[in-house]
Every structure is written in structure tokens, then in C-alpha cells.
Amino acid sequence: MSSEWPLWEIFIRGQHGLNHRHVGSLHAPDAEMAIRNARDVYTRRNEGVSIWVVRSNDITASSPSEKGPLYDPSNSKVYRHPTFYDIPDEIGHM
Amino acid sequence: MYAQLVKSEGSKSRDEMTPEEIAFQDRIDRNEKIEPKEWMPEGYRKTLIRQIGQHAHSEIVGQLPEGNWITRAPTLERKAILLAKVQDEAGHGLYLYCAAETLGVSRDELLEKLHSGNMKYSSIFNYPTLTWADMGAVGWLVDGAAIMNQVPLQRTSYGPYSRAMIRICKEESFHQRQGYDIMMKMCAGTPEQKAMAQDALNRFWYPALMMFGPSDKDSVHSAQSMAWKIKMNTNDELRQKFVDQTVPQAEYLGLTVPDPDLKWNEDKGGYDFSEPDWSEFFAVIAGNGPCNAERLGARVKAWEDGAWFREGLMAHAAKAEDRARAARHAAE
Numbered sequence: 001m002s003s004e005w006p007l008w009e010i011f012i013r014g015q016h017g018l019n020h021r022h023v024g025s026l027h028a029p030d031a032e033m034a035i036r037n038a039r040d041v042y043t044r045r046n047e048g049v050s051i052w053v054v055r056s057n058d059i060t061a062s063s064p065s066e067k068g069p070l071y072d073p074s075n076s077k078v079y080r081h082p083t084f085y086d087i088p089d090e091i092g093h094m
Numbered sequence: 095m096y097a098q099l100v101k102s103e104g105s106k107s108r109d110e111m112t113p114e115e116i117a118f119q120d121r122i123d124r125n126e127k128i129e130p131k132e133w134m135p136e137g138y139r140k141t142l143i144r145q146i147g148q149h150a151h152s153e154i155v156g157q158l159p160e161g162n163w164i165t166r167a168p169t170l171e172r173k174a175i176l177l178a179k180v181q182d183e184a185g186h187g188l189y190l191y192c193a194a195e196t197l198g199v200s201r202d203e204l205l206e207k208l209h210s211g212n213m214k215y216s217s218i219f220n221y222p223t224l225t226w227a228d229m230g231a232v233g234w235l236v237d238g239a240a241i242m243n244q245v246p247l248q249r250t251s252y253g254p255y256s257r258a259m260i261r262i263c264k265e266e267s268f269h270q271r272q273g274y275d276i277m278m279k280m281c282a283g284t285p286e287q288k289a290m291a292q293d294a295l296n297r298f299w300y301p302a303l304m305m306f307g308p309s310d311k312d313s314v315h316s317a318q319s320m321a322w323k324i325k326m327n328t329n330d331e332l333r334q335k336f337v338d339q340t341v342p343q344a345e346y347l348g349l350t351v352p353d354p355d356l357k358w359n360e361d362k363g364g365y366d367f368s369e370p371d372w373s374e375f376f377a378v379i380a381g382n383g384p385c386n387a388e389r390l391g392a393r394v395k396a397w398e399d400g401a402w403f404r405e406g407l408m409a410h411a412a413k414a415e416d417r418a419r420a421a422r423h424a425a426e
Contacts, residue, residue, distance in 0.1 A: 003401070003404050003405045003408050004200060004201060004202045005404065005407070005408065007195070024189055024192050024257075024258070024261075025192045025195070026188060026192065027201060029404075029407035029408050029410065029411040030407075030410075030411035030414065030415075033407065033411075040181075040185070041185050041188050041189075044178075044181065044182065044185060044265075045265070061131070063131075064129070064131050064132040064133075065133075
């Protein structure tokens with residue numbers, strides 16, 4: 001049997017109240033070890049204040065070939081952007 | 095470089111490409127990043143696995159020459175610094191293995207290929223580190239040469255590789271500076287210490303030049319890798335840049351570059367210098383360098399000796415999962 005440790009995706013929250021952000025992946029036998037390893041691999045220079053680990057197998061991703069159909073509907077809705085509306089200069093910043 | 099002599103594909107003209115290949119090349123020409131799971135030519139995928147894999151292996155094997163001096167560092171501070179540096183190299187290897195794995199190769203496969211000699215690592219790590227000054231020379235020259243190659247690779251076309259390079263470059267300049275710092279200390283020390291520094295430069299100069307790979311005129315298959323933006327500069331371009339950068343640093347130390355033909359060339363705005371002995375390079379790559387057997391032996395031994403530990407932790411994880419499942423059942 002292959003004893004290769006499963007792959008985990010690592011997400012780290014930087015110092016400044018940002019969202020957790022994907023930084024890479026690593027192998028570990030379980031979640032606890034994944035966090036310990038992530039500490040050593042991805043935060044050797046104080047890069048984070050919080051770590052999430054997720055089994056790579058548990059992530060469902062959108063398919064690259066669906067890029068078009070998935071995002072096309074938002075293209076026709078320009079009225080969602082503030083620049084769609086003309087506001088007279090006298091009104092000032094809005 | 096950390097990836098030398100990576101076998102690539104013959105390049106194709108636009109007329110020979112399929113519509114898919116043309117669309118792919120256009121994306122690369124627009125500097126779009128290629129991401130895992132997106133369509134890519136098989137040759138692109140294979141070349142990247144070979145190159146990123148070789149790069150990762152180099153980081154991991156590269157821990158060995160320096161690991162040699164951790165227990166014998168001259169001060170506690172130097173020891174802590176060297177430990178941190180060697181730990182960084184392990185981290186760099188891991189970033190790169192992960193990038194390679196997004197291309198559909200497993201970690202175990204990559205390691206198996208390293209251990210069986212089917213994948214290479216950089217020739218530079220097959221040279222011994224005989225004195226403490228070698229720690230200085232390795233950081234200054236070897237990491238210096240690596241940075242020269244890795245900085246442009248931050249713009250490489252494959253997203254995960256590019257992101258790994260960005261992380262690595264951020265950490266790498268500490269490595270070169272700590273090496274130069276050791277050299278400065280040695281050169282300001284006793285005549286014996288300065289002689290030791292000169293000896294380290296003498297031994298590492300040509301092997302460092304070899305890191306960039308054979309001369310462009312003998313370097314086959316570069317064209318396709320450059321079109322794919324897997325390789326950003328030619329071997330000779332990078333080697334020239336490295337020499338131009340390093341010679342003044344050697345002069346500052348009061349050391350002599352071991353090349354009687356080294357000369358500033360005003361016309362080209364760079365140094366003329368002697369080529370390394372390429373027959374030595376090919377011998378080292380083929381497995382006949384001073385430390386090939388020792389380095390690979392150490393890797394294989396670490397892998398085999400660690401098997402019980404890897405398996406034990408997996409068994410523990412499986413048991414813990416079973417227990418958690420049983421507890422959930424009982425609660426329902």
C-alpha cells in the first residue's frame with residue numbers, strides 16, 4: 001500500500017485583518033500535523049496569525065473550460081458599476 | 095542552474111501547431127499565467143515536471159553540503175543562522191514539489207526518480223565543503239548564482255511555479271548576504287583565515303559558473319522552453335551577468351578570482367572570462383563528481399530510515415479517524 005501522506009491546501013491570514021489566503025500545499029498524515037507543518041513551511045518569517053488546512057480532495061473547483069459560460073452573465077450588467085451613472089459635477093463626490 | 099540540461103521538446107513553427115497549441119502560445123505571449131487543470135501541450139507539462147522537479151531536488155540535496163557544518167559552526171549565532179538557512183532550503187524544496195504536483199505527478203514518484211538516478215539535481219552539490227569558508231563561498235556564489243536564475247523565473251508562464259519562485263526569491267537574499275558576511279569576516283581575519291577564504295573561492299568559482307549549464311552554442315532545446323517562458327534567459331546571458339556582478343564583490347574582499355584571463359571588456363560592458371571545464375561538468379552530471387554517491391546515498395538512507403515513521407503517523411491518523419467516527423455514531 002502506498003503510504004504517501006495526503007495533500008492539504010494551506011490558507012493563511014496575514015497580520016492585517018485580511019482574509020485567509022491560499023499560499024500553497026503540503027503533505028501531512030492528519031489535520032493537526034498539517035497545521036504544524038504549515039507553520040514551519042509557510043510562516044518562518046511571521047507571515048501569519050492564523051492557519052486553515054483543507055484536504056485537497058475535499059475541494060471542489062470550477063472547471064477551467066467553463067470559464068466563459070460561468071462568468072458571461074455578469075458582463076451584460078454594467079449598471080452594477082458606479083461608473084454607469086452620470087452624477088452632475090456640482091454634486092461633488094458621491 | 096538549479097535545473098541544468100533539462101530535456102525539452104523541439105520547437106514548432108506556427109504552421110505546425112494545432113489550433114489549441116496556437117491559442118496556448120498566444121496566451122503565453124500575452125503574459126497570461128497558465129494554471130493547473132487548464133489545457134496545455136503535453137510537452138509543456140513534461141518539461142515543467144522535469145525542470146521544477148530537478149529544481150526541488152536541488153533544494154533538498156543542497157541542504158547536505160551545508161548541513162555538514164551545522165555542528166561545527168564557529169559560534170552559536172553562526173550555527174543558528176546556518177540552521178535557519180538550511181531550513182529555508184527544505185522549505186524551498188517543498189514549495190517546488192507542490193508546484194510540480196499540480197501537474198499531475200505524485201511526490202513519491204518524484205522522489206523515486208531522484209533516488210533511482212532518473213532525475214538530476216544541480217551539479218554544484220556534488221562538491222565537498224571542506225572548511226568553514228566554504229559556507230561563505232556557498233552562500234555568496236551558489237546562492238548568488240541561484241538568485242540570478244530565479245529572479246527572472248518569477249515571471250515564468252506557469253502560475254504555481256511563478257508563485258513558488260516569488261516566495262523563494264523573497265527569502266533567498268538573506269542566504270547570499272549571510273554567505274558574503276562570512277567571507278568578509280574571514281577576509282578581515284588572520285592571514286590563515288583569509289587564505290581559507292581564497293581557497294574556497296578557488297574551488298567554488300568554476301563549479302558556480304557551471305550552474306548555468308552549457309554554453310548556448312551547445313545547449314539544445316532552449317528555444318522551445320524560451321517560447322513557453324519556462325526559461326527566461328539563455329545560459330550564457332545569466333553567466334555573464336553573474337561574473338559581472340561577482341568580480342567587484344571579490345575585489346572588495348581582496349580575493350583573486352582564479353582566472354588569469356579575466357579582463358574587463360569596455361566594448362561589451364562586461365568581463366571576458368574563461369569557460370569552466372565542460373568535461374568536468376558532464377562527468378559530475380553523469381554521476382562521477384567527488385560527492386555524487388555520498389549525496390544520493392544520504393537521501394536514500396533518510397527516505398528508507400524514515401519509512402516506519404511515515405507509516406506510523408498514517409496508521410495513527412487512520413485510528414484517530416475511526417475513533418472519531420465511532421464516537422459520532424454513539425452520539426447519534
